[in-house]
Amino acid sequence: MDDLDYLPTMPTRRDVPIGCIGSGFIMSDCHLVAYRQSGFNPIAISSRRIERAKQVADQHQIESAYDSYHRMLEDPRIEVVDIAVPPDVQLDIVRDVVRYPHVQGILTQKPLAGNSADSKQIVKYCADAGITLCVNQNMRYDQSVRACKSAIDRGMLGHPVLATIEMRAVPHWMPWQSRQGWLTCRIMSIHHLDTMRYWFGEPERVFASFRTDPRTKFKHVDGIGLYILEYASGLRCMICDDVWAGPVREGAAEDIGIRWRVEGTEGMAKGTIGWPRYPDRQPSTIDLTTTESPRWHHPRWDQVWFPDAFAGPMAELLVALESGSEPTMNGDDNLRTMALVDACYQSAAEHRAVPIPTTC
Secondary structure (H helix, E strand, O other): OOOOOOOOOOOOOOOEEEEOOOOOHHHHHHHHHHHHHHHOOOEEOOOOOHHHHHHHHHHHOOOOEOOOHHHHHOOOOOOEEOOOOHHHHHHHHHHOOOOOOOEEEEEOOOOOOOOOHHHHHHHHHHHHHEEEEEEHHHHHOOHHHHHHHHHHOOOOOOOEEEEEEEEEEEEEEHHHHHHOOOOHHHHHHHHHHHEEEHHHHOEEEEEEEOOOOOOOOOOOOOEEEEEEEOOOOOOEEEEEOOOOOOOOOOOOOOOOOOEEEEOOOOOEEEEEEOHOOOOOOOOOEEEEEOOOOOOOOOOOOOOOOOOHHHHHHHHHHHHHHHHHOOOOOOOOOOOHHHHHHHHHHHHHOOOOOOOOOOOO
16 A cells, blocks of 8 residues: 555656746745756746846746747747636636747646636637647646556545545635635635545536635635535535635634545545645645555655645646656546536536536
């Protein structure tokens, strides 16, 4: 059980020139840190503010900084574009990027867009241009999530019976979220909903219930989110995303963390996600027991989700490009996650379970 696959497959060629669009926290503190650790090759970065682009370029030894991604994309060396911008502006940027014939691959953020219609258009733009699209659903590369997937795929747990993810944490909401009208489901719960898809495939229906977060002052429909996913096999999944987590910012003691658990007919896995302790390096964990090996096994590692796991999506895209295959986190796959998210909003609004579309 100590040989579970928890690290990404790396490309043979790591020197593919990458152009980066956006210079915020995710790009500066996660993507570029992980890329340098992995030997990837970001050669240019653009931002709306040239001083910020230069600052991040200097910090990560990137040779060129631009105040316009159009100017950056005129560099014919750039083969892959890494986009880290708010979801409601990602469509316009992708539409521009696909016009540059030397671009072979694009890594976009999740959510792919602010709604499914724009998400589908992004996928179509890339498909029409023959550009490989990978969506940065990076919780799939959290080490414990990946280790659990390895255990499931090897049949160590038998047939899945019940799976849960319980988050008690106070995310750092971004200023751009105030113009969206939504908060948790499309930006935070999307990780957990996508993880259930990654582990188990497509659910038949979902029931979701929201209430607003008392701490967040801008208008939103989804603060605390509760979800139940039903599978044809009988598997049931439950997610609790408590972004209030009690009055911990108002003076009360805190109880912060993310715990997950998968129970099968022949084994059980449980774990924790270390992300809420960022910037402290707290690795995620997994513990396993099976009917064949009934004691608890505790494989451990030094890597953490933020920032180490952010090498995974870029590695997946580079491997796809060099092998001529589709990344697992391709556009069509992500449309299924977006459809699940949309069904959650519909379910919460209509107070009923909503079937998940079989086509997107």
